[in-house]
Amino acid sequence: MRDQKLWTWHIAAGAVILVLLGMHMTVMHLDRLVHFAGLNPAGGHPVDWANVVERGKSAAFMVTYVLLLGAALFHGLYGLRNILLELNPPGILKKAIGAVLLIAGLGLFAFGTWAAVAGHALARTF
Amino acid sequence: MGEMKNVTYRVRLFDPNRDAAPHWESFAVPYVAGMTVLDGLWKIKELHAPGLAWRSSCRMGVCGSCGMLINGRPGLACNTQISELRSTAVAVAPLPNFAIIRDLVPDLAPMIARHQELKPYIVRDDVQERENPTGEFFQSAHELEQYLQFSYCIKCGCCMAACPTYATDPEYSGPMPLAQAHRYNADTRDGGFAARKTALGGEAGPWRCHYAGECSRVCPKGVDPAKAIQLMKRELVMDYLHLHKKRCPAKVAPKPSSPRREGIPEAPAKTV
Numbered sequence: 001m002r003d004q005k006l007w008t009w010h011i012a013a014g015a016v017i018l019v020l021l022g023m024h025m026t027v028m029h030l031d032r033l034v035h036f037a038g039l040n041p042a043g044g045h046p047v048d049w050a051n052v053v054e055r056g057k058s059a060a061f062m063v064t065y066v067l068l069l070g071a072a073l074f075h076g077l078y079g080l081r082n083i084l085l086e087l088n089p090p091g092i093l094k095k096a097i098g099a100v101l102l103i104a105g106l107g108l109f110a111f112g113t114w115a116a117v118a119g120h121a122l123a124r125t126f
Numbered sequence: 127m128g129e130m131k132n133v134t135y136r137v138r139l140f141d142p143n144r145d146a147a148p149h150w151e152s153f154a155v156p157y158v159a160g161m162t163v164l165d166g167l168w169k170i171k172e173l174h175a176p177g178l179a180w181r182s183s184c185r186m187g188v189c190g191s192c193g194m195l196i197n198g199r200p201g202l203a204c205n206t207q208i209s210e211l212r213s214t215a216v217a218v219a220p221l222p223n224f225a226i227i228r229d230l231v232p233d234l235a236p237m238i239a240r241h242q243e244l245k246p247y248i249v250r251d252d253v254q255e256r257e258n259p260t261g262e263f264f265q266s267a268h269e270l271e272q273y274l275q276f277s278y279c280i281k282c283g284c285c286m287a288a289c290p291t292y293a294t295d296p297e298y299s300g301p302m303p304l305a306q307a308h309r310y311n312a313d314t315r316d317g318g319f320a321a322r323k324t325a326l327g328g329e330a331g332p333w334r335c336h337y338a339g340e341c342s343r344v345c346p347k348g349v350d351p352a353k354a355i356q357l358m359k360r361e362l363v364m365d366y367l368h369l370h371k372k373r374c375p376a377k378v379a380p381k382p383s384s385p386r387r388e389g390i391p392e393a394p395a396k397t398v
Contacts, residue, residue: 002329003327003328004365007333007363008366082333085295085329088294088295088297
């Protein structure tokens with residue numbers, strides 16, 4: 001039953017990545033083709049400092065990137081866990097793999113979220 | 127192939143009472159047009175190695191006993207003609223991914239045990255109707271098609287031998303038990319999805335399948351276990367999301383109102 005739950009979240013995370021990574025790619029690389037208001041406010045290249053700061057001021061952008069981070073971490077680490085478990089480790093190592101990946105995932109998510117929130121707060125001071 | 131006089135069989139032999147490890151031996155077998163790999167094994171037993179062991183029974187691709195590795199590919203010895211192999215060399219070994227009992231006899235017990243765990247039979251609450259049937263359960267042609275191809279499985283173990291995941295992960299149920307669990311889940315007469323879900327939702331379930339598709343490629347009966355596994359994944363995900371269609375097991379079809387339809391000839395009188 002546990003794997004049924006984890007697999008469903010794995011698939012859901014994949015769908016979230018597809019949408020959010022698509023948005024990220026559109027903003028960063030398709031700026032000449034797609035003109036969304038507010039995504040490239042200063043004109044020029046999407047990674048120009050002025051554009052980065054303007055986008056950083058948006059709470060929606062921050063939330064989007066935190067969601068993308070969470071989805072990517074869960075999707076990637078669950079996939080990695082499955083690959084490692086196929087090596088058929090003994091029971092205790094199996095539990096250790098799960099625990100290490102969970103701690104690593106939570107740690108990276110906390111660090112990434114802190115960076116996103118800090119970036120948003122910093123952008124608002126400009 | 128018409129000019130072929132002899133074929134050389136390389137057979138992997140192993141007697142646990144005598145050998146430390148399996149070894150190969152070669153045998154020359156006179157070729158006859160239409161000869162199957164199984165016919166060749168009988169010839170070897172007759173001419174060279176009377177102690178050679180393998181399983182076989184029906185000789186017509188129905189019983190699933192003679193699954194073995196033929197020129198590197200799992201298949202039924204009775205269902206594989208030597209002319210199909212396009213070679214005068216025939217290498218025969220027991221199905222991989224199973225322990226060897228002797229020579230070409232694999233130990234299929236773990237596969238059968240896993241098959242049994244997944245309740246490969248119709249599960250219903252109405253025990254009375256099941257034990258003492260009053261009629262037939264209603265099922266439309268469309269409903270039949272949902273599981274029909276999976277019911278052609280003869281449990282030969284070829285899919286298990288071809289599965290790269292089962293090769294490395296003995297906890298994985300494997301294509302045959304999973305496809306058979308889906309065969310019953312997809313049967314409208316069955317109400318055992320909840321009972322099977324406990325085993326399927328865990329680590330032994332369909333989650334380890336990489337969709338390599340080798341199981342479907344080698345199946346001698348044209349069953350598509352890889353498809354069954356993907357359909358089962360979908361069913362279990364929908365169940366977790368509470369979107370799985372709850373269905374009542376098919377009801378008993380009412381008997382025809384008139385005892386006999388017109389135009390149907392009478393059955394001949396009983397002779398016994």
